[in-house]
Amino acid sequence: MAARFFLGWSFFILFLSTVPQTCCDEVQFQAGHSATSMSLGTSAAEQRYLLYDVNPPEGFNLRRDVYIRMASLLKTLQKTSNWVLVLPPWGRLYHWQSPDIHQIRIPWAEFFDLKSLDQNIHVIEYEDFLAESGGPFIEQVYVLQGYAEGWKEGTWEEKVDQRPCIDQLMYSEDRNGYYRGWFWGYEETRGHNVTCLSVQGSASVIAAMLLKNTTARSIMLDRAENLLHDHYGGKDYWDTRRSMVFAKHLRVIGDEFRAKVLQSNDNADKTIFHEDWKKVKGKPGPALGGPYLAAHLRRKDFIWGHREDVPSLRKAADEIHKLLKKLKLNKVFVATDADQEDLQELRKQIPEMVRFEPTWEELELFKDGGVAIIDQWICAHARYFIGTSVSTFSFRIHEEREILGFEPKTTYNRFCGDKEKNCEQPTHWKIVY
Numbered sequence: 001m002a003a004r005f006f007l008g009w010s011f012f013i014l015f016l017s018t019v020p021q022t023c024c025d026e027v028q029f030q031a032g033h034s035a036t037s038m039s040l041g042t043s044a045a046e047q048r049y050l051l052y053d054v055n056p057p058e059g060f061n062l063r064r065d066v067y068i069r070m071a072s073l074l075k076t077l078q079k080t081s082n083w084v085l086v087l088p089p090w091g092r093l094y095h096w097q098s099p100d101i102h103q104i105r106i107p108w109a110e111f112f113d114l115k116s117l118d119q120n121i122h123v124i125e126y127e128d129f130l131a132e133s134g135g136p137f138i139e140q141v142y143v144l145q146g147y148a149e150g151w152k153e154g155t156w157e158e159k160v161d162q163r164p165c166i167d168q169l170m171y172s173e174d175r176n177g178y179y180r181g182w183f184w185g186y187e188e189t190r191g192h193n194v195t196c197l198s199v200q201g202s203a204s205v206i207a208a209m210l211l212k213n214t215t216a217r218s219i220m221l222d223r224a225e226n227l228l229h230d231h232y233g234g235k236d237y238w239d240t241r242r243s244m245v246f247a248k249h250l251r252v253i254g255d256e257f258r259a260k261v262l263q264s265n266d267n268a269d270k271t272i273f274h275e276d277w278k279k280v281k282g283k284p285g286p287a288l289g290g291p292y293l294a295a296h297l298r299r300k301d302f303i304w305g306h307r308e309d310v311p312s313l314r315k316a317a318d319e320i321h322k323l324l325k326k327l328k329l330n331k332v333f334v335a336t337d338a339d340q341e342d343l344q345e346l347r348k349q350i351p352e353m354v355r356f357e358p359t360w361e362e363l364e365l366f367k368d369g370g371v372a373i374i375d376q377w378i379c380a381h382a383r384y385f386i387g388t389s390v391s392t393f394s395f396r397i398h399e400e401r402e403i404l405g406f407e408p409k410t411t412y413n414r415f416c417g418d419k420e421k422n423c424e425q426p427t428h429w430k431i432v433y
């Protein structure tokens, strides 16, 4: 369960090099915004932009979790003034390795339904921010980090302080005094100020700072995963999670596959879906799911470290066969990031295995992120699901099934490692409406 509060790689990778603090809070020049609007300071009605990014090695599904934290922060800010969350373009993700496909500067609309997101908090794509705010300038970049001294046991408190940067700063000053950095692959984007903030606490802990200590209209929180959830599993968490409806074109492909290959459709499966997520208030239980077992077998970096909670292919195949027999099913849909060699082995061990295998054209169209979503969508509609220990990819499937109204025992299951003694099963998180 502790893994659900996993802070990400940053937690483990500690750079000790200290870089002098780079900038100042003072706003010298309001790039991209008219002088008149700024000289008057920011009024309550004036639009302010919250941008963010996450530690580069983090994958798609932890990033989805960070979005939920940012949405809570936005709701807090919104109580005082007019804010919009600028959706960080997708790209350069470690796991998106399909060759010859352009996978940066991907707008959120390729993966999620923007209208649904916008029904929860006000969001815009980065391209809209560029058009609306007057150019590729972000007035204030805050790089979030922990406290160099860590925290003493028993003295946990929520706090935020301007501190010298602990890690090597991923921004450098150009000859005009602007800060250049990754900025989601938008080379022309520049930051005006870059400051490091040590944070300890939930997302909204930083709200007062953004409201009182700066008049910048566009503020980016880099390494936003350093902020925790305001209330994991609470109403606000679930509102945001429910609003993260997958883009329709991906759902359609997933549904076609369900119908053609797995004889699965919403009517027969008793899975409810409504384009307006606010109208869905499922209780656990009524959903039956399609006549297939679904398994998420996370490999790659999960097996490189020889983790004892991740099974060998043989053990996974045995478990799948046991489940098929027990559930009286004869089809198993497998979602996996296994390499070709492992896939071959899997096909040998599980001849009845069904997979979603995109054509090259489909892959180019949906990209690795879209294909992963289609896999998740199909897993979410199965009669029974079994996933991989502490994989956020599996966790997001749990949530999707919870929204669809499945009985918890058909969802919160995971494979056990070959020699794992205490194979604790995933925690059930109930939706709060």
Ligand SMILES: Nc1nc2c(ncn2[C@@H]2O[C@H](COP(=O)(O)OP(=O)(O)O)[C@@H](O)[C@H]2O)c(=O)[nH]1
Pocket (backbone or CB within 6 Å): 058, 059, 060, 061, 062, 095, 096, 296, 297, 298, 334, 335, 336, 337, 368, 369, 371, 372, 373, 375, 390, 391, 392, 393, 394
């Ligand atoms: N298509 C597909 N991709 C997967 C699957 N499992 C893992 N991946 C890819 O590997 C990434 C795993 O990283 P992440 O989303 O952080 O999940 P986690 O590392 O399992 O917690 C996903 O985002 C996908 O790009 C799978 O079953 N199907």
Ligand SMILES: [Mg+2]
Pocket (backbone or CB within 6 Å): 058, 059, 060, 062, 392
């Ligand atoms: Mg990951």
